[in-house]
Amino acid sequence: MTIAEDNLIERIRRKVPSAPGDSLLLAIGDDAAVLRAKTNRDWVITCDQFIEDVHFLANRYPAEVVGYKSLARATSDIAAMGASPEIFLLSLAIPQERTGKWLNEMIGGMARAARKFGLRLAGGDTSRTEKIAMSITVMGTVGHGDELLRRDGAGPGDAIFVSGVLGGAELGLRLILRGEDNHKKFRRLLVPQFYPRPALELGQRLARKRFASAAMDISDGVSIDLQRLCKASGVGARIYAERLPLVAVPPELRRLQFDALELGLHGGEDYGLLFTVPRRMISRLPQRFRAVGLTRIGEIVGGRGVKIVGTDGRESGLKAKGWDHFRLHPEGIPRLAYEARWVRRN
């Protein structure tokens, strides 16, 4: 008996960590998986899509990157709660012609990410479609005694921090969209776009040490994500352009006229943490956590809205220009397909 779909699942299962163990009591092979957290731990759960022409371009992103990044993105939400990753589920819709080499490489990248983040594949669903569409559900656990990293706890006077560099992933995307991604010397600039690192250890540290009054990951860009954090907390914010840890645009890219401030404010997918720290805790927060810088970019204020103080010292409202699936690409085509066309035209 050959059942093609079952074979596909079996191929994925063999390559990705998926054996029962730890919190996974019953693994792939039944109608559902069975989970049991350690005593005094709660589950956190999130899901994230990764879709061809929306989140990536199939002919520009290596299959291995698609596998790695799809899982890293989803896992970033676990980091943003201060939780430890445990299991994931994969909904995978792919064209027939992707079921061979492409799928093997994709699974390879996913398996690497799963091992890196400590995740086991607990289930999934496969379909055949015209375009690649993935949806990944990730679950982690958090101790009852830990302070959960929520978005809604920021208060006036809290300092605003970001981890890592802003705009690196967006710079990589721009290079891809402009067809500059094949230059060997620019390849390292693609790393933040291809291989984001969820801030797992940092999130756990912030949760355990109760450093953060509010936190979230930077997935759609600081300008949109900070608005979300402020809205959830019922506060406003002021940030300073000169303090932003912006990506360094190499001099040889000057001809492309990238604006580091624009990339850093509105570019998404950096997957660092955006978090607020009450005044009394600021001095205890280290300046770096492992190799990642923690940068104070501004403060929470009363009222509503996010202001930015420019390098000229003038304050203005910060527009939320981060990625928003249902606002951009007015031509009615998926996001990246639109972006690629728009960038080539301008």
Add this chain to the structure above:
Amino acid sequence: MTIAEDNLIERIRRKVPSAPGDSLLLAIGDDAAVLRAKTNRDWVITCDQFIEDVHFLANRYPAEVVGYKSLARATSDIAAMGASPEIFLLSLAIPQERTGKWLNEMIGGMARAARKFGLRLAGGDTSRTEKIAMSITVMGTVGHGDELLRRDGAGPGDAIFVSGVLGGAELGLRLILRGEDNHKKFRRLLVPQFYPRPALELGQRLARKRFASAAMDISDGVSIDLQRLCKASGVGARIYAERLPLVAVPPELRRLQFDALELGLHGGEDYGLLFTVPRRMISRLPQRFRAVGLTRIGEIVGGRGVKIVGTDGRESGLKAKGWDHFRLHPEGIPRLAYEARWVRRN
């Protein structure tokens, strides 16, 4: 500040049960939801896709049906474990033109299913695409003292049962594909295709009373699903054509030459339970559970493979012809699009 994507999520959240409560500690609005099961209960988790042209045709399935059925399908896997539904997550990718009336109606159907099954929406992700693609993760809980309904416990001599009617959902699908779904008198025949009922109470009863040695839901058709159950249990099976609780094809459909046995064996989406019962328990099993019949269709045997005894008394191998995304529709187009074309041609 208007953020279109956040508004979309907010619209869904308002219509679908999604308030924190029971096992849902932290609901929509943060990077992830937080879950805590009651003491001595484990979680079960599953995910299921529902994709335009693969699982439904957007111009033939009312939006309300898409919402209801997408959630019912996924919840059926929870029933098949003997668990109680708790929460779900929705990955939703839709075209811009579906964000108005269509989305409202779709959410309406989903909200109705959520209330019916006792589910709360705990999170999700939205994107804009050319075709509708949904992936739903559902979680339930099961008591430590209950017997989990697994696929791998069937032994030789166990009786094989199915709940409900076989082929009803497939008959509905065939009517849709042949364009017969607009006849008012056939409308009731579409109900099994449009509004499947996960066998939640039956699954829970089987689990608590320890009636079943193995169980799964019939999602892809008895012929393929029984093979899967046998493979997981390392056994074979013999079923009897004359015992199958086949859908009644109305006389006025004779011109369409539907074969009830074919529909019942290979048609998927009935979402009844397929389960095996050890000999000593058979007499204790009721003939009906609530309004749903429980029908003994055969027995588990040693060895491998599934045999069927025809109405003429002759035994033959049963081919697994249920739906398999990666085997059918050789023209490289999605399943239902292919089916619709194929049926019209033949």
